[in-house]
Amino acid sequence: MRSLVVAARARKLGAGRALLAKLEAIARSLSGAAPCVLAAEVLEPNPAHAFYERLGYRPVSWTTRIAAHDDASRSGKGWHARLATSQDAYAVATLEVPLAMRRRANGDERFDRAREVDASFVGVLAAHLGRARGPLEQCEIVAVDPRGAVRACASLTVGSLDPPFVPARRGLLGRFAIDPAMDCAPALAALVALARRLTHVAGAQMLELTDLDPPGTPMYAAALAVGAAPWSRISMRAAPLRESQT
Ligand SMILES: CC(C)(COP(=O)(O)OP(=O)(O)OC[C@H]1O[C@@H](n2cnc3c(N)ncnc32)[C@H](O)[C@@H]1OP(=O)(O)O)[C@@H](O)C(=O)NCCC(=O)NCCS
Incomplete structure (x- = not known):
């Protein structure tokens, strides 16, 4: 609604x-x-x-919002983000588990429960991540730690607002799946930095960070720390x- x-x-x-x-x-x-x-x-x-x-x-589920921009400087502490490829399928499949558990813990029943990471799931993901890319309006991105390991992923969609809103484009970065064994701040910062650039390139001015944990949690604090401001929440x-x- x-x-x-x-x-x-x-x-x-x-x-x-x-x-x-x-x-x-x-x-x-x-x-x-x-x-x-x-x-x-x-x-x-x-x-x-x-x-x-x-x-x-x-x-x-909570959303914050930040301006898109074309700052190409690397995010801090040796982390970086890049577009996911089919090679990342196993890492992304593994990260789907904490994502599903996090959503359930927040009471968000709009999504499936965690599924088993088996060969067919990894195969489907590899095909999805390896598909030919059109304009970068829908893509998966991964955050890579200083040792080169994929530790987090998220999905970016850039599109136009539906009526009755004024015609404008916006980016939506969601499905934050972050290795629960680590501090989420550097991973989230790397994902957001790349998503802001991609959103800017796709012609949108604002990027919404959706699907966040509640205010007061490390994930929400990490979103505020990169400069995003509270925007909306989903009640269900x-x-x-x-x-x-x-
Ligand atoms: C939010 C809104 C749609 C509520 O409509 P409404 O017709 O006033 O709500 P109802 O009379 O059906 O109220 C249902 C219950 O919610 C309570 N309620 C309604 N507005 C409330 C408010 N602002 N604060 C606390 N309780 C409220 C009512 O007291 C009622 O409880 P009760 O049945 O125990 O007495 C209306 O205030 C509105 O149009 N606000 C501006 C637009 C907006 O913010 N829309 C939501 C964003 S999409």
């Missing part, structure tokens, strides 16, 4: 609750027997957080199944 607005003079009369209830019923009927979750993105800060909380939504709730689905 997004762009939910009730006219100022009609607020606190139940209109917002009624709109969400209808959207929920539509989402449930469209999803048939499949599990259905309702997710709302709300900008920070916003009194609407209390509204969603009242209706049973819980924040599960599971849509109860109809009786016929239970």
Whole structure:
């Protein structure tokens, strides 16, 4: 859900609750027997957080935002980031496990649970990472530590905002998968530095860092430390199944 607005003079009369209830019923009927979750993105800060909380939504994922730019200086401490290749398939597959676990720990049920790292998974990833590249509007990037090991990855998408927003392009860097055995700050800094350049080259002015852990965690602190500012959060709730689905 997004762009939910009730006219100022009609607020606190139940209109917002009624709109969400209808959207929920539509989402449930469209999803048939499949599990259905309702997710709302709300900008920070916003009194609407209390509204969603009242209706049973819980924040599960946080976004910060930073300007894109073309600074080509290397990130600190000997780390760097580069585009992922098919050679990185095993490392990326392994990093998918802490990513899935991190999302579940935050209560984010929009994504699959961690899957086994087997040959078929690595093969599918290798094919995906090795595909011919078009314009760099959707790509996977990896962060490499000073010893040359891949320690983190993330996905970058640069695209246009959908109506009703003003026509503009933005970068979205998400799926942060970082080796949980290490300090996430240098890896995140390297990923963000490259994503800012790629976003700039793709003609967008701002880069959103999505899919972050909550404020107060090392990952969120690392995002603020590179200069990003709080932007939005996703709040979610599971849509109860109809009786016929239970
Ligand atoms: C957020 C918004 C959509 C809520 O609509 P609304 O019609 O006023 O909400 P409802 O009357 O259905 O309220 C449902 C419940 O949430 C509570 N609630 C609503 N707004 C609240 C607020 N700002 N703070 C705390 N609780 C709030 C109500 O008290 C009610 O609880 P109750 O049933 O226990 O009494 C409306 O305030 C709005 O349009 N805000 C500006 C736009 C915006 O921020 N949209 C969200 C971002 S996409």
